[in-house]
Amino acid sequence: MYFKRFILTFMLLVLSLNLFAEAKTANISKSDKIRKPKNIIFMIGDGMGLGHVSAYYLANTNSSFIKFKKVGLASTYAYGNEFVTDSAAGGTALSTGNKTRNGFIAISPNGEYLETVSELAKKNGKANGIVVTCTVTHATPAVFYAHVGSRSDENQIATFLTNGTIDFVVGGGLNYFVIKGNKVSQSTNTNSESEYSKMYPSDVPNQDVDLLNIMASKGYTIITNYDDFKNLNTTSFKKVLGLLEQNHLPSALSGRKIKEGEMLEKAISVLSKNKKGFFVMVEGSQIDWESHGNNAKGIMAEMEDFDSAINVALQFAETNGETLVIVTADHETGGVGIIGGVVGKSTTLRFVSKDHTGELVPVFSYGPGSELFEGIMDNTYIGQTLKKLVSE
Numbered sequence: 001m002y003f004k005r006f007i008l009t010f011m012l013l014v015l016s017l018n019l020f021a022e023a024k025t026a027n028i029s030k031s032d033k034i035r036k037p038k039n040i041i042f043m044i045g046d047g048m049g050l051g052h053v054s055a056y057y058l059a060n061t062n063s064s065f066i067k068f069k070k071v072g073l074a075s076t077y078a079y080g081n082e083f084v085t086d087s088a089a090g091g092t093a094l095s096t097g098n099k100t101r102n103g104f105i106a107i108s109p110n111g112e113y114l115e116t117v118s119e120l121a122k123k124n125g126k127a128n129g130i131v132v133t134c135t136v137t138h139a140t141p142a143v144f145y146a147h148v149g150s151r152s153d154e155n156q157i158a159t160f161l162t163n164g165t166i167d168f169v170v171g172g173g174l175n176y177f178v179i180k181g182n183k184v185s186q187s188t189n190t191n192s193e194s195e196y197s198k199m200y201p202s203d204v205p206n207q208d209v210d211l212l213n214i215m216a217s218k219g220y221t222i223i224t225n226y227d228d229f230k231n232l233n234t235t236s237f238k239k240v241l242g243l244l245e246q247n248h249l250p251s252a253l254s255g256r257k258i259k260e261g262e263m264l265e266k267a268i269s270v271l272s273k274n275k276k277g278f279f280v281m282v283e284g285s286q287i288d289w290e291s292h293g294n295n296a297k298g299i300m301a302e303m304e305d306f307d308s309a310i311n312v313a314l315q316f317a318e319t320n321g322e323t324l325v326i327v328t329a330d331h332e333t334g335g336v337g338i339i340g341g342v343v344g345k346s347t348t349l350r351f352v353s354k355d356h357t358g359e360l361v362p363v364f365s366y367g368p369g370s371e372l373f374e375g376i377m378d379n380t381y382i383g384q385t386l387k388k389l390v391s392e
Helices: 002-022 050-059 087-096 117-123 154-163 193-199 211-217 226-230 260-271 287-292 296-320 379-389
Strands: 039-045 070-075 127-135 168-172 220-223 239-243 278-284 323-328 337-342 346-350 361-366 375-378
Touching: 039 087, 039 260, 039 296, 039 379, 050 296, 050 337, 050 346, 050 361, 070 379, 087 117, 087 379, 117 127, 117 278, 117 379, 127 260, 154 211, 168 260, 211 220, 226 260, 260 278, 260 296, 278 296, 287 296, 296 323, 296 346, 323 379, 375 379
Parallel strands: 039 278, 039 323, 070 375, 127 168, 127 278, 168 239, 220 239
Antiparallel strands: 070 361, 323 361, 337 346
16 A cells, blocks of 8 residues: 555656646747857667666766766656657657657657757758667667658668768668668658658669668768777768668677777767767667666666766867767666665666656756756757757
8 A cells, every 4th residue: 555655646746747847948048148069969878767877876986977967857758648658759859859659750749840959950060970779770869860650660760861961870770771672661650741752861762772872972981890980080070871780789788899988989089070060869779678678787787888978978078168968868667776785886676667667867967058957857848958059
């Protein structure tokens, strides 16, 4: 009975916080004394809730999280009655500032085009990057450049990269760039043919197609192995498509062949050559998967790898002085709780679920503009504010 009362009280608290969060709006006027960042490093720990951060920090008290002075919380519910979001809807809120249905990639609940922060950054002369440990066509990276009605249509999602919105892409997913047969088809969830035409790349044939050749013809350096990526010359700005695995990168626990921090270091080195700055999205993709499996060791390994990227981001921001770093999540997975451990060495975890939950997620920020991300907010506020920060 006590447990049921606790859960009810907690849910009522979360609902009240959500209502408060919706009152927080992204208003940045010219009269505000907020210094806009030249660069933004936006980091998403997929499935990373307060329990994940607490467990990792208590076992690694010198982690990068201690460097953040601005901290907030964000609600993550999806459109309508979907209290628990998936990565597509949660990511769309972060990339566009709008709620949508679970499974939708940067389109509205009615199937209409939603402009992403990356697309807006490109319009304003900034360079864009994506750094992930999953396929580059997976739900979270996809919401920054693609517009489709189903997150599972990764062949179709891949074609949107030919638009050139994202300058530097690294992750897995080589399988999705050589398409055999008529696998690229109009989404049935867009609201009209004209709306679809607005979203879909105009020069991709609806037949057998090698997207790598198309990307190469548009000036991208194509990299399909780890050694070539590690040896990439970053002395000048260039467009890069790095597909290091046929599918996802191996898990951190099984022996990932490159740290995400190394991947981000290359991305920053290239993107920072752009005079008007850059926006890069970095995802700790597999925190979510280890959480679905309630694998405590796997979670800690993925958090450590993600922390390597956070450390690279903060080191650059500290030196550069014009860079905003934000670390948050698209949702929480597993209902992670700490029931024991040794501070500075290890933590013992317990889980309430093998799925996503509706818990608030942390928002850490550092650098110019970080004051905008304190307190309690909705995930749409984050997306709306990012779009204002990349606008001139």
